[in-house]
Amino acid sequence: MYTCTFDRREGWLTSKRKQVAELAGVSEATVSRVMSGVGPIREETKRRVLEAADRLGYTPSAIARSFVTQRSGNVGVMLPVVPKVHLFSAYYFSEILSGIGHAVEKRGYHLLLQFRQADAAPDYESAFRMRKVDGCLILGAKSDVSEARALRTLHEQGWPFCVVGQRFDEPYDQVDADHREGGRLVAEHLLDSGRKRIALVNGPASFSNSVDRRDGFVDRLRSGGVKFDESLEFTGNYSRKSGYALAETLYERRGEFDAVFAANDRMAIGLMQGLKERGLRAGADYALVGYDDSDASRTTDPPLSTVHVPFFEMGVRAAERLLDGIAGDTEEAGPSAQRLETRFVTRESSRLS
Amino acid sequence: MYTCTFDRREGWLTSKRKQVAELAGVSEATVSRVMSGVGPIREETKRRVLEAADRLGYTPSAIARSFVTQRSGNVGVMLPVVPKVHLFSAYYFSEILSGIGHAVEKRGYHLLLQFRQADAAPDYESAFRMRKVDGCLILGAKSDVSEARALRTLHEQGWPFCVVGQRFDEPYDQVDADHREGGRLVAEHLLDSGRKRIALVNGPASFSNSVDRRDGFVDRLRSGGVKFDESLEFTGNYSRKSGYALAETLYERRGEFDAVFAANDRMAIGLMQGLKERGLRAGADYALVGYDDSDASRTTDPPLSTVHVPFFEMGVRAAERLLDGIAGDTEEAGPSAQRLETRFVTRESSRLS
Known part of the structure; x- marks a missing residue:
């Protein structure tokens, strides 16, 4: 002994x-x-x-x-590895990470990045067990069984964590933008411009973001007296390439819609490009709206109407909430689910022609 | 005891x-x-x-x-904090980080991000002393006294590190792109298009990248029989805003140049926008070339000619070199300075009108 x-x-x-x-x-x-x-x-x-x-x-x-x-001085950030995608370059992740970095730096913590493989069950707990992190922020989480199990384990063991950008109905700390409202804003803008036949290019339903945007969008169309035509609903994977690939199908059905709502800017930009190559111009032949208000949305031709999402602020809020939790400042209050405001940004791609 | x-x-x-x-x-x-x-x-x-x-x-x-x-299982990544810049969103950092993440993940290491304040002397050593990292990658380093001292300390103490994207003449492991060659490629392209009066919008001289690009550029102009006019040299800080701000001056002197080489895409895009607002169109009224081949360079109007820099690959190489060093696989070979190839990408902003 x-x-x-x-x-x-x-x-x-x-x-x-x-x-x-x-x-x-x-x-x-x-x-x-x-x-x-x-x-x-x-x-x-x-x-x-x-x-x-x-x-x-x-x-x-x-x-x-x-x-x-028993403190490491590190905050873990759990990131998905998306094959062939340079992760930090995706506007979504890079802005949230910048916000996290900003908040964590101010409080003297370091950021420990951990990647999870797309095909493996997430393991969030071992970083805690190994005392490598004092708390963790989970980005790019999905609605599936293995994710739910991994989060439940963290919760049951009492490890501090906060989910960013994905909604869970469990009592976990979580920070997201209000994507139902974002979807509503898109529908409202297009209705105000007199559009009625609107195609939707959504992301996978395993992300609550996709579901929430669609719900708000369809809901607002309905209250504006327009029934959403489900035959005009398409699914990409949030990459520019997937938007570009859908241009072929949308071109074939060009007589059936007067506007397209793409659930992120990357897909919108791919689609814009694909349709342009076939002679259809956003802002002239059809209205196009993206989502995220990424840097790229400002410099396309024409500039892209979109929904501003406060990603940087989401990162800041999640990190602050987590650090408060680690410091023991939040136990009284119970779990918190913050939904930050989105706002519509009108640019030329959806102006009345 | x-x-x-x-x-x-x-x-x-x-x-x-x-x-x-x-x-x-x-x-x-x-x-x-x-x-x-x-x-x-x-x-x-x-x-x-x-x-x-x-x-x-x-x-x-x-x-x-x-x-x-005495192993932490972490690789440190030292990043500068640039006030008001969302760091991960800068194409440069996000791509290099993605490459590092890719390489580190494969070898079972975690990434520990550490930020250094712009106004403080860098302290790279304490992360080693505190056993938080087994090696570190240094991004955004500058040529100045405190930086040189911090690196010398690491070197003398024998801590494994690798500098990414900045050239040092000391025998340190370093990975960068060949920016002299990149500058040469820009000059060659513009000379081939018959341009002779070329303005340069460079970044600060404290980055070896700025100096190297300029050297290669001026050198290749000279060997093509064109003397670089130093009165047409301007300095920004690699932000889009700084390029935009320079548009005013360049507009006033519009009769004096037929082409502009901006030392990164962000400055080029800002400049393009600022000159467009004044009625000068890139690719028609003047040729414009950026540098980096960032995502944004593909979607501007017109698309931007630029120099492709293999940032992702630079991150991979630097991380692999460092991990080999940590594993003791490189001691025989001595320090290595890798310079990766750049290549010119022709788009509409610099085509002959």
């Missing part, structure tokens, strides 16, 4: 610290401050202490400290 | 493992495999072991293991 004891405050052998202090000619408190990185220290003093520590093999690492405090 | 001893292989008390094995009705080897996450395990077995471990308070965390092996 082995035993292992640490100095509770320092997470390391006290006697070594004393030796380092003596060698460097400073107090033990100064050694502690240098080693913990807390408080201002003159460069020269820091150098002397670090040299002495090196010579004596004194490395009271974060790991040793964590071993006592 | 305290003592602290671990089971070398497991990083934890051996006797506990035995108890867990008995309670779960499996072998000690199976407990080890579940706890280390190495090798395939049936879900049911895994569940039984984890339950038994929980009941007995057996949590041989990664931290305990790291404490023995």
Whole structure:
């Protein structure tokens, strides 16, 4: 049987610290401050202490400290690996991550990115078990059995987490935009422009975003006296390529619609391009609306009408909520589901011709 | 004086493992495999072991293991914080990060992101000292004194690192694209199109990329018999806004140039927009060339001629080099400076009118 004891405050052998202090000619408190990185220290003093520590093999690492405090100082970010997609380049992920980075940086945490394979059951718990993270943010989650199980495990074990961009009906912390409202805004804009025969290019139904946008959209059409024609509903996978591929079908059925709502900008841009190659121009021959208000939506020809989604702010909110939870500031309040506002952005692709 | 001893292989008390094995009705080897996450395990077995471990308070965390092996299993990525810029959205960073993520994921490492403030001296070493990372990749480095000092410290201490996207003359591992060649390609294309009076919108000289592009560009003009007119050289900060702001000056001097080379796509796109608002159209009134071959360069009106930079591949190469270094596979070979190839992409913004 082995035993292992640490100095509770320092997470390391006290006697070594004393030796380092003596060698460097400073107090033990100064050694502690240098080693913990807390408080201002003159460069020269820091150098002397670090040299002495090196010579004596004194490395009271974060790991040793964590071993006592059980804190890693890291926030995990769980990301899906989408084959052949350069993940950070997708506007959606990159903006949310920027927001997370912004919030986490301000609170002195680091971000630990973890990727999950598309074909494997997600394992969110092991990063906690391995003490690599103090909490985690889950991006790109889906509505399926293995996802639900992985989240339930986290919840039951009491690990702090927050789901970003996907709605779950369970009492989990979650931050998303109000996509029902976003869908409604699109329908309203198109109805106001006199469009009645509107095709929908949606993303997969395994994302609550797809379902919510569609629900709000169909609902608002109905209350405007227009029945949504389900034969004009198509499904892509949120990539530009999938929008481009659907241009062929939509071109063949060009007489049947006067507007298209694509559930994200990338699909809208692919579709715009595919139809343009066949002689149909967005904003002239048909109205086109995307979703996300990505950088790219501003520079297409014509510029793309879209729904602004506050992705950066979503990342900030989720990280702050998580860090509050880790700090124990939220236990009273119970789980929170934040839905941030979207707004419609009118550009030339859907103007009345 | 305290003592602290671990089971070398497991990083934890051996006797506990035995108890867990008995309670779960499996072998000690199976407990080890579940706890280390190495090798395939049936879900049911895994569940039984984890339950038994929980009941007995057996949590041989990664931290305990790291404490023995001195490995964190993390690769650090050092990123600059650029105020008001959503960092991951900049094509440059997002693509490199995607490549790093791709390579690191395949080798079972996690990515630890660390941000450095624009106004503070970089501190790359403390993440190593704190045993939070086994190696680090440095993005967005500059040519300045504090950067040079931080890198020299890493080098002298023997911490594994690799600089991405910035050239240093010291013997550090580094991966970049060949930007001198990229600048040459731009000059060659414009000379071939009969352009002789070419304005340059460059980024800050603190980035070797800016300097290298300019050198290659000016050099190739000269060998084509054209002297670069330094009064037509302008400096932005690689943001779209800075390109947009320069449109005013360039418009005033519109009689003096027939082409513009902007050192990245974002500045080119801002400039294109600003000049368009004043009635000058890229590809008709002047030739415009950007740099990066970002997504946005394909969807502008007109599409932007540019230089393709293999950012994703740069991230992959840098991460692989670093991981080889961590694994001790590169010590013989010495430091490596990889320069990846660029290529010119002709689009409408620079076609002969």
